[in-house]
Amino acid sequence: MSTEAAAVLAATLPKIRELAGKTVVVKHGGSTMASGSALTQDLLLLQHLGVRVVVVHGGGPEITAMLDSLQVPIQWVEGLRVTDEAVLDVATMVLGAKVNTRLVAVINGQGGRAVGLSGVDGNLLVVNKAQMSQDLGFVGTVTAVNTSLLNSLLDDGYIPVIAPIGIDGQGQTYNVNADAAAGAIAGALGAASLALLTDVPGIYTQDAAGNKTIVSRISGREVHALIANGQISGGMVPKVKGCLTALAQGVRQVQILDGRQEHPLIEAWLTAAGGGTIVVQETSDEP
DSSP: HHHHHHHHHHHHHHHHHHTTOOEEHHHHHHHOOOOTOHHHHHHHHHTTTTTEEEEEEEOOHHHHHHHHHHHHHEEETTTTEEEOOHHHHHHIIIIIIIIIHHHHHHHHHHHHEEEETTTTGGGGGEEEEEOOSSOOSBBEEEEEEEHHHHHHHHHHTTTEEEEEEETTSSSSSEEEEHHHHHHHHHHHOOOSSEEEESSSSSSSETTTTTEEEEESSEEEHHHHHHTTTTTTTTHHHHHHHHHHHHHTTTTEEEEETTTTTHHHHHHHHHSSSOOOOOESSSSTTOO
């Protein structure tokens, strides 16, 4: 081993100590994790270091592809998919039966111990119908998380892999935005960190000339201002709101990371370089 490599490993020790025994929540789209991928390696390394890892996944592109093949109309409102009964059936099938099963198989195939769950299992994600300016159909807002189920699995050394389908008090299922679900789960578990992996390097701002700049650190107040002026829009809106949900419930470190890069979690959590955009309650908050 080179002196440089040894120095890098030694530098990670304080961060490993900081995370060991803590819970982290990772949300990703569901289509980027392949057998032997850097992201899979990140998850397994964290677990072997004694970190309690929870994965929440989406599957939007695969849901859209299935809806297109069935010629089911697709509509979005404020970054959320309008979900009638036909869309709900497809989302439940794709998220629970296809994406979830694949991710569990990938993690277990690389030596991990993953368990696939839907938010319906054991009332893991209890929801109410989302109240928006427009009726979104069967789209749910998380009101409670069954942390006892998750903690039991984490205590036994498993990685829960969660499909964001929720259930209300009458047994009706709902499609839940995966970023919002991850924020609610991280907050309920008292997670040390939440990472939302996406296909951009983080949150951008844009000046009058159209020049874009990645924001390394942003407060909740600034997030709301960027939503109001349209600089944060579409699918990024529920993503940043998921961050704010977690922060409001005490999660200390919340980041939006580029899931396309090599080892995004290791770089963000175990190196000084960090990465992406850190979202905080106030700009004076410590990372």
